[in-house]
Amino acid sequence: MGSDCRSDRFKTPTRAVQCAFVTGMTASAGRKGARGRIDKRQAILDAAFTVFARRGYSQACVQEIAEEAGVAKPTVYNHLSDKETLFRHALEAAAEAVSADNLASVERLRDPGDDLRAALEDVAYRMLRVCCDERSRALRWLTYAQVARFPDMIEVVQSRTSSRLAEALADRLARLSLAGRLRRCDPAQAAGHLLALLTGPMEARSLLGTRKVSAAETRTVANAAVDTFLRAYGPEPR
Amino acid sequence: MGSDCRSDRFKTPTRAVQCAFVTGMTASAGRKGARGRIDKRQAILDAAFTVFARRGYSQACVQEIAEEAGVAKPTVYNHLSDKETLFRHALEAAAEAVSADNLASVERLRDPGDDLRAALEDVAYRMLRVCCDERSRALRWLTYAQVARFPDMIEVVQSRTSSRLAEALADRLARLSLAGRLRRCDPAQAAGHLLALLTGPMEARSLLGTRKVSAAETRTVANAAVDTFLRAYGPEPR
DNA sequence: ACTATGGTGAACCCGTCAGTTCAATGTCAG
DNA sequence: CTGACATTGAACTGACGGGTTCACCATAGT
The missing domain is CATH 1.10.10 (Arc Repressor Mutant, subunit A)
Structure with a gap:
């Protein structure tokens, strides 16, 4: 043969x-x-x-x-019938996976313990790790890059990642606010602001993901974000 | 000739x-x-x-x-010799134009008047308008979309837009801090946080620029960002 | 052993598009 | 008027890649 x-x-x-x-x-x-x-x-x-x-x-x-x-x-x-189908299925699967990781991070806020700042810093660091890892970066990039060809994919990905994460975070912040550990506020807005404080500076540092950011640097970004967040949303001095 | x-x-x-x-x-x-x-x-x-x-x-x-x-x-x-050259020159020119508009917005913080909050809200709204208009969106999108092919363009665009804007804003915030109208802080970090508070929620609302955001909504985003910013970076009560 | 199912490589068709060539045209300088 | 030169439309080349076809093969279940 x-x-x-x-x-x-x-x-x-x-x-x-x-x-x-x-x-x-x-x-x-x-x-x-x-x-x-x-x-x-x-x-x-x-x-x-x-x-x-x-x-x-x-x-x-x-x-x-x-x-x-x-x-x-x-x-x-x-x-899979063609290239487009390949793309859609691949992105959707990746979005689902990222979503799961994100939700797992936020879940740690369910029992924050005595030191709220430490708990937030921990969660913040974990979220940054997830949001800025290779898979997550590639997912955002691909979605963004193909807006012209597949505009509907924005909705698909965004709903599974950013939106779902913001909602879950808002849930936790609402509880914390009710418990008097954050000031009374709109939890959705607070969640949006915390996420922005995290991802914005991170993207700037990583040059949209092209530069490697060390763990220590990531921690610095996370802590700075939490500090600003707590100054703005921490419990009122009464 | x-x-x-x-x-x-x-x-x-x-x-x-x-x-x-x-x-x-x-x-x-x-x-x-x-x-x-x-x-x-x-x-x-x-x-x-x-x-x-x-x-x-x-x-x-x-x-x-x-x-x-x-x-x-x-x-x-x-x-222009080829398609790539076309692309590079077009993007660089657009980045320069966006930069000019951004700097013009920030310049209004040079004389903020008595009402710092109002001045910040005004500048914030203007920056959001510039950062989210068609040209700016297209520029970010194109740069992001072509990372794989032209990785160096990130540096070119980023330095002319985000970085330059952040630096200019940091300059103004530093002066305000020194004048006691903001608490003592790292101006670069403050600028980064303010920009993040502005653009993050804005991108979420506009679904990466695919959804039109009304002027009123933009104003709401700007004011919320400034409110959070001032809670975190406003003058200490002493 | 036999057959059905799905996998495989290789060749193939076909559209698209970057980049080039060329003869013809329009416009100006002198 | 004439020569120099940018410009133009059209046709052409060559590469690339999506999608298909086909004859062949490997394994599973009977």
Whole structure:
């Protein structure tokens, strides 16, 4: 069987690519059984996000996505009709994953303990980490970059990330306000302001994500934001 | 005479080419009748930004830029060597124009009068108007969208817009702090926080610029930001 | 062993578009 | 008038890439 067509089997199996990029799921090896098809679909979606994040939409070619997924090009089209569908599904999955991470961070405000400032600083740092990691950055970038082509994706992504995060944070701040640990205020506005104080300076420092920001620097940004936030929204002196 | 037409491929971008299109002009148009002595190069750069803003980089074709400028395609290549050069020059000019507008807004803080809050609200509203108008939005969008292809443009644009604005604002805040009208603080951080409080909520409301935000709503955002800012950075009660 | 299912590589069609060439035209300098 | 030169429309080249087709193959379930 060593005919010409089999002679190129020395291609490295890039099948073990990081599926964790989008889904955060463990890279369950693709047993080529009944589940093979599902694994492939997942691998393709993961690879799509990876490549789109690397090249941008128009520069990413389906061939590269196929290679990244360790799959042939026709297989890609077999699972997802075309490039646009690929893009939409990949972004939506990534948005969902980011959302989960964000909500997990905020949840820590449910029991802030005695030291509210410390709790806020902790949550702030975690949110910055999530908001500025590679996946999150790529997601925002891709969405923003393709406004002209897919304007509806803004709504899809925004609702799953910023909006959901702001709402969850507002919930926690409302409780804190009611408990007298923050002054009486509009919790939605307070949440918006806290998030702005965090992400705004962070984006400036990272030059829209192109420059690496150290953990210490991130902590500084987080603490400064919390300080300003507490000056503005902390409990009234009575 | 336009003797430099062919020879300026590598000419420095010296003259900040005023991208008039950004100032709200509508496809100004070198009308074919007036084909005498208009500066074609200017028209081409204006048209380039207009079309890039409309379609994005890769979707914009040089043919359309030529038509927008009222010029033939070879003429475009006669003035600017290729599409990339077109893009870089157009963006840089737009950044320069946005910078000028931003600095003009901040300059109003030089003599804030008796009512600091009112002065800040006025300046905040003006900055929001500048930061969120069509030209500014298109500029940020294009820069962000082409990070993968032209990573260096981030630096070019950022330094002329965000950074320059933040510095100018920090200058004014430093004076106010020294005059006892704000508490003692790091002016750079204060400026960063004020800008974040303004642009963050604004971007959320406008869905990254896709939704129109009314003047009244903009005012609300500005006033809320100033309120929070003054609570955090206002003069200490002593 | 047989067949069905889905995967595979390679070639292919086709549209788009950057960048070029060219002959013709318009405009000015002298 | 004439020559120099920018400009123009149109046609052309070459690259690139989305999407399809097809003949072939590998494995699973029977």
